[in-house]
Amino acid sequence: MNFYAIRAIYINELGRTWRTLFQSIASPVISTALYFVVFGSAIGSRMQAIDGVAYGAFIVPGLILLTVLTESVSNASFGIYLPRFIGTIYELLSAPISALEVLVGFVGAAATKSVILGLIIFGTARLFVPFEVAHPVLAFGYLVLISMTFALFGFILGLWADGFEKLQIIPLMVISPLTFLGGTFYSIDMLPGVWRQVALFNPIVYLIEGFRWTFYGISALTPLISLGLTFGLLVLCSAVVVWIFKTGYRLRS
Template identity: 70%
Template structure:
């Protein structure tokens, strides 16, 4: 299958350009809010706490806080990117153009994932100003970062198609993704929980993402890294399959 690179490039750079027009909202605000977490939990509270799995508390929360921003921003960027054309009616130009599902995804999802990877990189650099940390497996860290950004950008794309109002674009990130991230081991090891709640926590998919990413930093995690990698692939595959169905059926795109 031949990819229409001109179409991909047009969608990709149009979406990416929107980031620079809203630089404070897209980049500065998440970095500032995450920096406050590092100051309060990493520097202030972390200095009073014991080590967690042999790692200082400030360093322990770096992967989780980074993912907190990446998950919410990936979902929000991708959902808004596809919802806006639906809201303004320009989605019909996309549907009538010689642009395939793959090309549309490469443009919209690629741009959203790129923004998230840039944001995650800036947050990791900023974290160095507040807490010392190391990355034991930098290549795996980059792979996990890109995979998670892509996965939740795909999820955000689905959310943007499903939503029929701007309010719904914020419901899932605020009321589902953020709480699940906080309860997924961002600020603690699930081994600290009572045995019953350890088993309950394993039903939270974010646990696998955070622990897989944390393993790339310190070589330690509450969940096997291959299980984390596999869960990420499963979620990504499910999102791709659902998006393919959306374009095939025209669900909420043609009406």
């Protein structure tokens, strides 16, 4: 394992975050803070508690994942697309480093940025609504797992996209809507029977419910199912990335 190569890629990707601090960190935090002001403080004070949890606190896990999912995909996709766009990807492919080392560097940096952002949003939420985390270690571990999974997905997206417009299609048109409809602001048990069954086809539902369980010990779904689905997505994305490096799809064209 070439740790020097991994460190170089990792530090370079993290450095891009500090060079674009407002876009990378400040902007998502400000947007999420507005959600807490509107839904947590203003509307939340008029809403009934859900499963014994105050509404403002209930939406915290969903709002954290709303940002973490989109940022994981966006950071990883842009990180690998930019070398393809400017042509430096060929220098990377010709360097004496393996596909695994490239993947660890890019995905590790994207996941790290998402975890840091999730922790910042967690701290921001505490300024607006009071809440306690029932399983803090599990919550952090699950946050890392989700960040890695969607960073891998973003890496695939960055290889697939042939223009900057396509980099935004999936985060804006797929990830964000599915997160909003995945129980961010409500429990799927509140949905009528038919619509609850429809919601179960949304994979983000399982992620939010599992993450919410680590916070409050409540979930509309079995936490082990949520964990299993997350691992399944991680394995699937890893298999796709391995296939891409073996075939050279979008890497050499």
